[in-house]
Amino acid sequence: MDAALWAFGRGTGVVSLVALTVTVLLGILTRSGRPLPGLPRFSITLVHRNVALVACAFVVLHVVLLFFDSFAQLTVLDFVVPFFGSFLPFWQGLGTVAVDLLIAIIVTALLRNRLGLRTFRVVHWLTYALWPIALAHAIGNGTDGTSVWFLWLAGLSTLAVLAAVAWRVSARFVEFRSVRTGQLS
Amino acid sequence: MTNSPQPEPAALLHIDWTRCDGRGLCTELLPELLARDEWGYPLARTGSAAGSAAERSDIAIPPALRGAAADAVALCPRQALKLTSR
Numbered sequence: 001m002d003a004a005l006w007a008f009g010r011g012t013g014v015v016s017l018v019a020l021t022v023t024v025l026l027g028i029l030t031r032s033g034r035p036l037p038g039l040p041r042f043s044i045t046l047v048h049r050n051v052a053l054v055a056c057a058f059v060v061l062h063v064v065l066l067f068f069d070s071f072a073q074l075t076v077l078d079f080v081v082p083f084f085g086s087f088l089p090f091w092q093g094l095g096t097v098a099v100d101l102l103i104a105i106i107v108t109a110l111l112r113n114r115l116g117l118r119t120f121r122v123v124h125w126l127t128y129a130l131w132p133i134a135l136a137h138a139i140g141n142g143t144d145g146t147s148v149w150f151l152w153l154a155g156l157s158t159l160a161v162l163a164a165v166a167w168r169v170s171a172r173f174v175e176f177r178s179v180r181t182g183q184l185s
Numbered sequence: 186m187t188n189s190p191q192p193e194p195a196a197l198l199h200i201d202w203t204r205c206d207g208r209g210l211c212t213e214l215l216p217e218l219l220a221r222d223e224w225g226y227p228l229a230r231t232g233s234a235a236g237s238a239a240e241r242s243d244i245a246i247p248p249a250l251r252g253a254a255a256d257a258v259a260l261c262p263r264q265a266l267k268l269t270s271r
């Protein structure tokens with residue numbers, strides 16, 4: 001039973017990280033206002049949202065399964081208050097910080113049309129902190145965190161996110177940017 | 186669209202130009218009513234190019250497109266859209 005819990009705890013953690021990475025990439029694409037071939041802009045927004053919700057579901061599974069694991073020895077406090085854990089408290093605490101950020105980001109995103117744009121945007125920017133914190137938690141805390149396959153996954157994910165962020169801050173990021181600023185082509 | 190007499194439209198889609206950033210979601214969801222101008226901003230297909238400001242900012246939504254308009258309101262990344270009834 002314990003072995004199964006541990007395996008599911010690990011597996012759901014890895015799936016969460018992959019889903020979060022895809023969410024970040026889709027979120028940056030959403031912000032650019034550009035469609036993909038075969039995927040219009042409103043679909044990209046919706047896929048971004050749905051993959052984020054999938055990530056949340058896996059994070060919930062990840063936390064709840066490890067709550068019943070005798071090795072991780074999570075307490076209810078560890079769900080929300082970081083750095084008091086008994087097993088690798090720093091790395092586990094990063095996971096708790098990531099969960100707190102995730103809750104804030106998801107709640108404000110779901111209530112976006114009621115909260116107003118400014119609140120939504122400021123909180124949504126926290127994603128840029130959430131993603132590296134979650135990655136650090138996976139590497140530092142995870143049983144597979146330093147195994148070769150996981151480091152490959154982490155490395156490729158980091159490359160993808162860094163490339164997306166570099167695109168995000170580049171001058172040509174937003175569609176119609178060149179006509180709007182009066183440049184030719 | 187034909188020129189046959191239509192009942193007074195029940196709904197208006199209002200575009201708040203101080204918010205709209207021309208991200209093009211509404212023009213995808215309501216291609217029957219909205220095109221994009223050369224800067225990417227939504228442009229009502231009805232009315233002349235030199236239509237009044239009211240025509241460009243308040244687009245009449247026929248009942249069949251009400252759902253698509255509601256989707257556009259919900260998904261507009263800038264919260265620039267509002268459905269009002271006349």
Ligand code: SF4
Pocket residue numbers: 200204205206207208209210211212225226227260261262263264265266
């Ligand atoms: S979806 Fe909103 S921001 Fe985008 S073009 Fe339409 S009104 Fe403007």
